[in-house]
Amino acid sequence: MSDPILSNPAPRRFPQWRSLNLDKLERNFSLGGGVVALISTLFFIPHLLHNTVVTQTQTPSAHHTCSLGYSLVKSTCQKSVMYHPSDYYVVFLGLLVMGALIAIFGYLRNRPAVAVFSLILGFLSGAAGILYFGLAGWLLVRGWRIHKFGDASFKGAASAARAQRATRTPRAPRSRRGASVPDAIKSIEPSKRYTPKGTRPKRS
Numbered sequence: 001m002s003d004p005i006l007s008n009p010a011p012r013r014f015p016q017w018r019s020l021n022l023d024k025l026e027r028n029f030s031l032g033g034g035v036v037a038l039i040s041t042l043f044f045i046p047h048l049l050h051n052t053v054v055t056q057t058q059t060p061s062a063h064h065t066c067s068l069g070y071s072l073v074k075s076t077c078q079k080s081v082m083y084h085p086s087d088y089y090v091v092f093l094g095l096l097v098m099g100a101l102i103a104i105f106g107y108l109r110n111r112p113a114v115a116v117f118s119l120i121l122g123f124l125s126g127a128a129g130i131l132y133f134g135l136a137g138w139l140l141v142r143g144w145r146i147h148k149f150g151d152a153s154f155k156g157a158a159s160a161a162r163a164q165r166a167t168r169t170p171r172a173p174r175s176r177r178g179a180s181v182p183d184a185i186k187s188i189e190p191s192k193r194y195t196p197k198g199t200r201p202k203r204s
Helices: 016-020 024-049 085-107 111-124 126-149 154-166
Strands: 052-058 071-073 076-083
Touching (some): 016 111, 016 126, 024 085, 024 111, 024 126, 076 085
Antiparallel strands (some): 052 076, 071 076
């Protein structure tokens, strides 16, 4: 008989409400992310009051020429671009609304809402959105650890995973039809039936 193998019981699942709520540390980070987004909207207020002129620069070519629309100023190609206040509406409203929602749901300890709004704000914030992508990913990973292992920290989740593996019980192997392995194997006996060869008729 082969050696017993380990069974694979279903992993333990902890109450779902624990993984949906934020703890104190996660709540503070969520509130901080919402406040940062709200404060950043103050930098857009001047752009909403009047037109904004932005100077774009470009490196000249080897022949000291600039692309169409650029002017060569002190070995640098420059172009002035005017932006209307309406060009900043989407970013301003996105930061204002998403920041407020992150702060509100962070205060209410709602993990899924904070993660979703952080992802949306990450797409709206451009390069700075990596901070909110990180916040959303961090919250989702910690929620998964709580749901599966009952601990949000990496060290606690690893310890719980080792404890779950240690509690697995061995089971004996069985054949497909429920019989034990030795009984399922039968020797093949040769057939005792013999068919004689036919006789050919003699030619005259």
